[in-house]
Amino acid sequence: MADHAVPPTPLDYAPAPESRAIVDLQPSYGLFIDGAFTEGADGRTFKTVNPATEEVLAEVTEATDADVDAAVAAARRAFRGWSRMPGRERAKYLYRIARILAERSRELAVLESLDNGKPIKESRDVDLPLVSQWFFYYAGWADKLSYAGLGADPRPLGVAAQVIPWNFPLLMLSWKIAPALAAGNTVVLKPAETTPLTALLFAEICQQADLPPGVVNIVTGAGATGQALVGHPDVNKVAFTGSTDVGRQIARTVAGTDKRLTLELGGKAANIVFEDAAMDQAVEGIVSGIFFNQGHVCCAGSRLLVQENVYEEVMDRLKRRMTTLRVGDPLDKNTDIGAINSREQLDRITALASTGDDEGAERWSPPCELPTSGFWYAPTVFTGVTQAHRIAREEIFGPVLSVLTFRTPDEAVAKANNTPYGLSAGVWTEKGSRILAIADRLRAGVVWANTFNKFDPASPFGGYKESGYGREGGRQGLASYLTSSVLQEGETA
Incomplete structure (x- = not known):
């Protein structure tokens, strides 16, 4: 008997949109400095848009040099207490942030897709799980720094200036902030001007976790804001992820200073x-x-x-x-x-x-x-x-x-x-x-x-040649945020 089976037809999926209702978008956002949201020094703002529709999502404050000064000063004040806090106590804050990130992951995923343009299944199933994993992982290191193989007496550097790109806004934030806080540093972070919203929601999470004021500060703006931050004289560490051209400019800015620098730049894999x-x-x-x-x-x-x-x-x-x-x-x-x-x-x-x-x-x-x-x-x-x-x-x-x-x-x-x-x-x-x-x-x-x-938080990530230097992730990711008597004698972290 002849086989007259009907050939398979392609599956046609009906639309299955994720609801935007879970996200409470504000019409405007200020800077997050010293544990509170504040308006900029001169009131300048810029718009962030949904790249899928070109709809304006919100107005965001553009930080000036004076705002950057205020954020760095707040981080410097907070450093004394945060760096002297026992590692097990710092870990509690990181664990708390990690849990809140997991609990609010749906809200964060929708906001990331709105502001960035990436598919919700990626922000939901890849980005957000990794974000909370990064904080969980480095929370575990906070009271074990002396066992990381980074010197006999590892100590935090001070204030870390961190500039992140628009392709993985929240994930890059976690790669930068989690190891810095675990090591006892305080942070001033600048998100990309096209994707600032999840960083500002993370600021709310810091408030929800009762993180001490000034430990994390977030300033929004474009290239001029980033330049003011990485060139600030009271910053001890600069971490940048982005294009190779901007990485070169940052390296020139930092050259001749005692600032530590890590760069994660372009690739052509x-x-x-x-x-x-x-x-x-x-x-x-x-x-x-x-x-x-x-x-x-x-x-x-x-x-x-x-x-x-x-x-x-x-x-x-x-x-x-x-x-x-x-x-x-x-x-x-x-x-x-x-x-x-x-x-x-x-x-x-x-x-x-x-x-x-x-x-x-x-x-x-x-x-x-x-x-x-x-x-x-x-x-x-x-x-x-x-x-x-x-x-x-x-x-x-x-x-x-x-x-x-x-x-x-x-x-x-x-x-x-x-x-x-x-x-x-x-x-x-x-x-x-x-x-x-x-x-x-x-x-x-x-x-x-x-x-x-x-990707895995326990595995170091970084490049060679024009892809930058330094590593993020793993215990190697702690090295860029620590110094010790051994390292000060000439060893490179």
């Missing part, structure tokens, strides 16, 4: 797929590596290196998988790719991708109907790419993948390392010996094996 890789798993890793968070990831796998004899198979599978990606409303739980964070970033992505066309690479995107308002870019793959193409050398910071091929492991390593960056890389193969051999030769701070974009 190679995702290397060998012929013996588990192909379905590898394709999922490729998609996660470059299309997660719209490609707004410093460690994104934006260069795909495929062994030549499986190139056609990988590309067929990858294109088929890309046709299932859903681009649209970040608050829809079915959305895979949300909005580009700003008009400025969309223009940069568009301009750099256009150079791929101009230089002869072949562009492909799946059929994709983009919303008519907001900032959007379809997931894009370029093939026929050489190492001379700008799209293979420059960080695009968007959902654009460049595909190159290789024949031998030596060629794969040479191409992977042929970049001014050195933040991350991925290796896909069934052979454990090959993973270890390749990883040992890759000049990247993080190498993932048969996965990509996985």
